[in-house]
Amino acid sequence: MSTTQDQPGRQNDNTYVIDSESAVEMARLMRQDLLLTKGMGGLFPEDLDLTDVQRILDIACGPGGWVLETAFANADIDVVGVDISQKMITYANAQAQVRGLKNASFQVMNALQPIQFPDESFDLVNTRLIVAFMLPEIWPKFVQECLRILRPGGILRLTDLEWGLSNMPAYERTCDLFNMALHKAGQSFSPNGNHMGLLPMLRRFLSDAGCENIGRKAHAIEFSYGTEAHEGFYHDLAAAFKLLQPFIRKWEVATQEELDTLYRQTLAEMQSEDFCALWILLTVWGYKPRPTQL
Amino acid sequence: MLLAISGDIVTGKLSTDASVLCLLHDVGFMEDKYTPQTWQELLGQIIEDPQVKQRIARETRVKTITLTRWVHNLAKPREDNMRQLLKAIPREHHLVFSRLAMIDFPNFSHDAGSSDPRQDEPPSEFYARVLSAYANTPQPLHTQGMYDLLFQQSIEQLDPDRQGMSISVVCCMHPLYGDKVRSLREIIGTGTPPWSHDLQHKTVFLGAESLAGAAVTKGRYVVAQSRKEPETYSLFFAHWSEHEQSAVAYPITCRARVIGCLLVSSTVPHYFTDRHLALIERYAHLMALAFDPRDFFAPEDIALRWMPHYTKQEPYVRHFNRRVTQKFADANAERRLITLNEAQERAWQDIEEELLQLPPYTELE
Numbered sequence: 001m002s003t004t005q006d007q008p009g010r011q012n013d014n015t016y017v018i019d020s021e022s023a024v025e026m027a028r029l030m031r032q033d034l035l036l037t038k039g040m041g042g043l044f045p046e047d048l049d050l051t052d053v054q055r056i057l058d059i060a061c062g063p064g065g066w067v068l069e070t071a072f073a074n075a076d077i078d079v080v081g082v083d084i085s086q087k088m089i090t091y092a093n094a095q096a097q098v099r100g101l102k103n104a105s106f107q108v109m110n111a112l113q114p115i116q117f118p119d120e121s122f123d124l125v126n127t128r129l130i131v132a133f134m135l136p137e138i139w140p141k142f143v144q145e146c147l148r149i150l151r152p153g154g155i156l157r158l159t160d161l162e163w164g165l166s167n168m169p170a171y172e173r174t175c176d177l178f179n180m181a182l183h184k185a186g187q188s189f190s191p192n193g194n195h196m197g198l199l200p201m202l203r204r205f206l207s208d209a210g211c212e213n214i215g216r217k218a219h220a221i222e223f224s225y226g227t228e229a230h231e232g233f234y235h236d237l238a239a240a241f242k243l244l245q246p247f248i249r250k251w252e253v254a255t256q257e258e259l260d261t262l263y264r265q266t267l268a269e270m271q272s273e274d275f276c277a278l279w280i281l282l283t284v285w286g287y288k289p290r291p292t293q294l
Numbered sequence: 295m296l297l298a299i300s301g302d303i304v305t306g307k308l309s310t311d312a313s314v315l316c317l318l319h320d321v322g323f324m325e326d327k328y329t330p331q332t333w334q335e336l337l338g339q340i341i342e343d344p345q346v347k348q349r350i351a352r353e354t355r356v357k358t359i360t361l362t363r364w365v366h367n368l369a370k371p372r373e374d375n376m377r378q379l380l381k382a383i384p385r386e387h388h389l390v391f392s393r394l395a396m397i398d399f400p401n402f403s404h405d406a407g408s409s410d411p412r413q414d415e416p417p418s419e420f421y422a423r424v425l426s427a428y429a430n431t432p433q434p435l436h437t438q439g440m441y442d443l444l445f446q447q448s449i450e451q452l453d454p455d456r457q458g459m460s461i462s463v464v465c466c467m468h469p470l471y472g473d474k475v476r477s478l479r480e481i482i483g484t485g486t487p488p489w490s491h492d493l494q495h496k497t498v499f500l501g502a503e504s505l506a507g508a509a510v511t512k513g514r515y516v517v518a519q520s521r522k523e524p525e526t527y528s529l530f531f532a533h534w535s536e537h538e539q540s541a542v543a544y545p546i547t548c549r550a551r552v553i554g555c556l557l558v559s560s561t562v563p564h565y566f567t568d569r570h571l572a573l574i575e576r577y578a579h580l581m582a583l584a585f586d587p588r589d590f591f592a593p594e595d596i597a598l599r600w601m602p603h604y605t606k607q608e609p610y611v612r613h614f615n616r617r618v619t620q621k622f623a624d625a626n627a628e629r630r631l632i633t634l635n636e637a638q639e640r641a642w643q644d645i646e647e648e649l650l651q652l653p654p655y656t657e658l659e
Contacts, residue, residue, distance in 0.1 A: 024442070027446055031491075072456070074355060228490065
């Protein structure tokens with residue numbers, strides 16, 4: 001999967017848009033994991049048949065929220081999480097230890113490089129919200145790598161998001177600035193940077209890679225003022241918008257002064273009783289073909 | 295006969311098939327029925343009843359097909375799966391099951407289901423992350439970042455089996471008049487079901503009538519192990535909330551001054567063991583790092599009043615954001631600058647003042 005020779009100095013970098021070693025980012029990701037799982041209606045809301053699933057890999061697991069919850073809910077499944085951040089992995093292992101989850105484990109790994117597991121070693125490979133670091137040109141090879149480590153009949157499951165839908169100007173502007181920065185960084189599928197643009201691509205990646213029985217399920221998570229999700233998303237985004245500022249500044253989409261003003265306005269808007277907003281998530285899954293019977 | 299030799303069974307170190315089978319024969323186990331020779335056979339007998347099989351699968355958090363695979367030796371459980379199995383199977387099978395399990399799991403014992411291998415201390419990595427956040431988090435994210443980290447760590451460790459817990463930070467209200475703290479406010483919290491993950495919208499004012507008030511006033515932890523035994527704790531039962539069956543309040547202090555307490559509630563009566571209390575102490579100490587040391591109060595500056603029952607407070611808290619908006623409008627009209635935090639603090643102080651005018655909580659309520 002390595003494309004280091006194609007574009008030197010790009011694929012080996014940590015392309016995540018936030019400092020992944022930050023303790024606040026770690027706490028934010030744990031919160032976000034819970035918000036997403038609840039907003040989507042569970043760990044596997046598409047009712048996948050897990051009868052034959054005994055080993056799961058979660059790629060770019062962060063501090064391990066999804067892995068830990070999946071391992072807790074399924075004591076007969078070994079769940080492995082990998083992430084590029086050593087600190088995230090150390091922390092995730094500590095959490096597995098305090099919860100006594102012997103079937104959860106974590107390893108450091110860069111998802112932009114070949115996955116360091118043998119062929120056919122997992123029954124299900126999962127990713128969630130990897131848009132924030134995955135490069136468009138890597139996607140097809142990444143999907144091939146996921147299929148390589150899946151057993152025949154195994155499931156590849158990809159979930160990602162589109163954000164920025166709201167009725168408030170500062171909130172929308174903040175999301176727009178990030179989308180533009182992502183575009184300038186070459187990490188967006190949107191031709192003009194108006195959105196992230198990944199969702200329309202997910203099914204295509206699976207079909208191009210030869211997956212069978214491809215399924216798709218969309219989720220709308222509303223966190224308008226007064227909804228149950230509002231408070232959690234407010235805290236999540238208050239941290240995310242601040243932590244994203246260096247990335248937006250780096251790509252010269254806005255000045256720090258502009259970002260500071262916008263940040264204050266965005267927080268005030270989100271606390272307004274008129275605030276309405278949605279995240280759209282899409283889960284796409286497909287099965288690795290079994291060898292043809294002769 | 296079984297009782298007579300059970301002591302030997304408990305203390306004996308049997309590790310071979312032969313010795314276990316010999317033992318089972320000696321105790322005359324189920325003489326009229328086929329005697330299981332492996333734990334798989336015993337489990338197979340137990341789960342012949344589909345309802346029992348479903349229950350055991352649910353309680354051990356495995357699929358029913360997995361139980362079948364274990365029985366037929368098509369898959370092997372881990373030792374922690376075996377501990378969960380021991381908890382889930384009918385009690386009359388515990389002794390035999392554990393002796394048979396020792397064949398495959400030499401360290402397995404009959405009390406494995408009740409032992410808890412988890413740590414008594416927060417792991418060093420947790421301390422490292424909290425200190426890293428304390429040292430490196432920019433000011434606007436500091437307090438919330440510390441809350442997030444500590445809530446997440448503490449609830450993972452205090453409620454690993456998701457039996458139902460809430461953890462809240464309860465803080466002294468800065469006095470609007472005079473210099474004495476008159477009430478506490480539950481400012482933020484987290485929970486596992488049946489509580490929601492974010493508890494900030496559950497803001498409640500607490501006073502001398504509460505467990506939190508007692509802990510802050512006394513400067514030491516207070517525990518209420520069961521809401522069904524109020525006579526034991528007399529005063530501290532004013533604010534039992536829905537789901538809450540036991541609770542602990544531990545003061546958050548810095549340099550012997552107090553800012554509030556960590557309030558931990560469980561759905562399980564008598565949940566809090568000495569191990570839990572020690573952990574709560576550690577997390578209360580760490581939580582002090584979320585605050586500015588200048589915001590802590592000397593004990594003599596805390597004179598809590600009685601507050602109305604939390605159900606009576608809801609109408610006053612409901613339109614909090616409108617009050618904040620009004621504070622901004624007032625400041626604007628007076629050509630004053632006011633920050634969001636200041637506007638919120640003043641709105642809370644107004645609500646406190648209004649609540650203090652209401653009749654305090656009484657047991658009749």
